[in-house]
Amino acid sequence: MPDVVDTPDLLAESCDACRRDSPRVTDAEAAALTPLIPDWRREEHDGVPRLVRTFRVPTFRDALAFTQRVGELAEDEGHHPALLTEWGKVTVSWWSHKIRGLHRNDFIMAAKTDALARDTGIIEGPAPGSSN
Numbered sequence: 001m002p003d004v005v006d007t008p009d010l011l012a013e014s015c016d017a018c019r020r021d022s023p024r025v026t027d028a029e030a031a032a033l034t035p036l037i038p039d040w041r042r043e044e045h046d047g048v049p050r051l052v053r054t055f056r057v058p059t060f061r062d063a064l065a066f067t068q069r070v071g072e073l074a075e076d077e078g079h080h081p082a083l084l085t086e087w088g089k090v091t092v093s094w095w096s097h098k099i100r101g102l103h104r105n106d107f108i109m110a111a112k113t114d115a116l117a118r119d120t121g122i123i124e125g126p127a128p129g130s131s132n
Helices: 027-036 060-077 104-119
Strands: 041-045 048-056 082-086 089-094
Touching: 027 104, 048 104, 060 082, 060 089, 060 104, 089 104
Parallel strands: none
Antiparallel strands: 041 048, 048 089, 082 089
16 A cells, blocks of 8 residues: 555545455544545444545436446446435445445545546535645
C-alpha cells in the first residue's frame, strides 16, 4: 500500500482486493486522507466505521440515475457501497465489509464518488487539493 504522503491524489488510485487480513487505515492515515474528502462524515453502524455522504438531487429520477452511476463505478473498482436512494437525495456509505472497518479503498471510492457527482453537476467546484 502506498504511503499517504507519497500519493495524495486518490483519484489516480485503484482499489486493491480486500481480504480479511487486509489492514485498516491507521489513525494517522485517516487524518491525512480525510481532508481529501472533506464533505464525508465518519459514522459507526453496529460498531463498524463508515464514510457517509448524502448527495442532493432535484428529482427521484436524478437520484436513480446517480445511484446507477455510483453502482457502475463500484463494479468497475470491485468495491461496493451501501446506497440509499430517496426522492431528492442519495446517501452513499463506504466501508470494507471483510475487515469491518475502513480501508484506503473507502477513501479512494469516496473521492471517486465526489468526482462523479462533480462531473454530473450534482456538486460544484474543484476537488479538494486541486489547483483548479
